[in-house]
Amino acid sequence: MTRAEIYKKVLREYEKEKDNSDRLFKKRIDEIYSLIPDIKKIDDEIVKINIAFSRAALSKLNKKESIERLHIKNRELVRKKNELLEQCGINEDFLYDVYKCKKCRDSGYVNGKECSCLKKRLIEAAYDMSNIKDVLEYENFESFDISFYSDKKDPVLGKSPRERIESIFLKALNFVKDFDIKFTNLFLYGKSGLGKTFLCNCIAKDLLDEGKSVLYLSASQLFKMLEKDNFGDSKDDFGEVLNLIFDADLLIIDDLGTEFQTVFTASEFFNIINLRFIKKKPVVISTNLSPEDIIDKYSDRVVSRFYGNYDFLEFLGEDIRILKLTKGQDMNSI
Template sequence: MDLKRSQYKLIMQNYEKKQLNIKHEINKKKTEIYKRIPLIKVLDDEIASNSVNTTYYIIEHPDEAKEKLEQLQESNFMLSGKKIRLLLDNGYPEDYLQPKYDCNLCKDTGYIGNEKCICLKQAMIDAAYEQSNIKNIIKDENFSTFSFDYYSNSIDSRFNLSPLENIRIIYGKCKKFVNNFDTDFTNIILFGQAGLGKTFLCNCIAKALLDRSHTVIYLTSFQLFKLFEDYKFNNDNDKVPEEQIESIFDCDLLIIDDLGTEFNNRFTGVELFNCLNTRLLNKKSTLISTNLSPNDWSKQYSDRIVSRIFGNYEPLKIFGSDIRLKKYQ
């Protein structure tokens, strides 16, 4: 992902701030614990002393390094066990003095060895696509806040199903999509009239996968084609970086919201097919929401796009009354 130097610097400053906050919190807890349970400080000092002494010994006797390190590990394990028992006996959780990271993979450094951690990749995606807004939205719109109260329990004769029964089925399939994301390659298209919860469900899936350290790009159809247009036709100063476009094809999940609302022409048709087809070939999942019915698709898009979507996506139709209108009333 190609970012401005200032953007990357800001991201890494945020990681540095996290690490400083963690160190501050640990030091604060240690001060408290050492005051309440002085023996824990004695144990910590002994662990530190053992490590230093072992290091000096190995420098002078490198042939005995393996044996000495095993002894150190065994000794520190016993001392750590004593610390845990003291914490528990005094009403503290056993991990009270352990750092609490936002990302346990990289321990809030952004890197695992020399490789970018998944959390750093997502932070760079967010910066490139200015998606910080979705991070605020998904705090309120996620599976735990999804409400079935706005869906009628009256049977719809067209489907021999009530909107409530239908949305429960769709909700379950969206949860299954998340739960099986790492093992089953699937794609979903949510369709139906405006105001029925399609975007809300997209946000639910986005949060669930972000929480599981997957890279997610969320774009409206307008934003998607604007990026493609700027990449293809703008000059070097305004040109979208190639890496930014590549991330659309490579991210774990691409969400295209409100597909069909864009101005449709030959360019958008070609770019849409290329995007969807490339992701299918690379087995990268895509989630689409649209107000278009299956009949509308064939009027707006070419046969090969319609074939790609309805041959490789699970269509989930939502029906009922406009939720936004009900909330307003």
């Protein structure tokens, strides 16, 4: 599902909910009219004024004055109406609390602009489809802790794991910041337990919060899906995810190298990498494999896509999961 499709789906939900709330609202209004008939008279007047507003907006003669006059009349009517409601112990909330969002009355828009509730809902819909909703609560840029990386320089590289992670962290931040203007793919590699998956999640969260569609799959999940697709039994369960593999704003493939490949899935994998490249849709890959392993394990055409078009970022240091355990932290959080 593309972003546009998510949008359409959410708007359809809004329409349904709005119909429902409008019906409840109408019922509530009718109750009030039978209780206080004068309110009906006032509302009829307000409708007339609204019509007069549109007429005045079109007329060339005394436009400003007539609109100002109508505004004054309108305010007076609204004041009277609220007074009457108050006298009967009804507050405005009683009328409008049929709506989930009073700001946009469940239409999703305020003055032609997306209401905050619609933005929130779009983000939630994208989160649901990302496949990593829960983990993002505690794995994000704010909780990424570089103090776990040693500041001792590696004698060969002349750099410490801390310096390295600082520059990788900055790259990841820029990747998110420039997501719409710069097409970049990231290839995160290094031993296990160095925070590659964690960093993938940080990237995913920030982009999801901006309303982008992000699909996160472990390599073994991805290849299993491709395999099922080969047997033609994926349409119901995975159809939507298969579309997302090609269409999501960002695809994250975690733990590349742990998958089981067949001739079919290997060629499908190339298709994914290639088509996303052609469509300029970024991919972030994480792997424990070294660049040499990648050359051995994948076809030349896949390797050439990686080497020409991905930023290779090597993680250094010691297994953070073990360091965290000795510091008494939760092992799941890295």
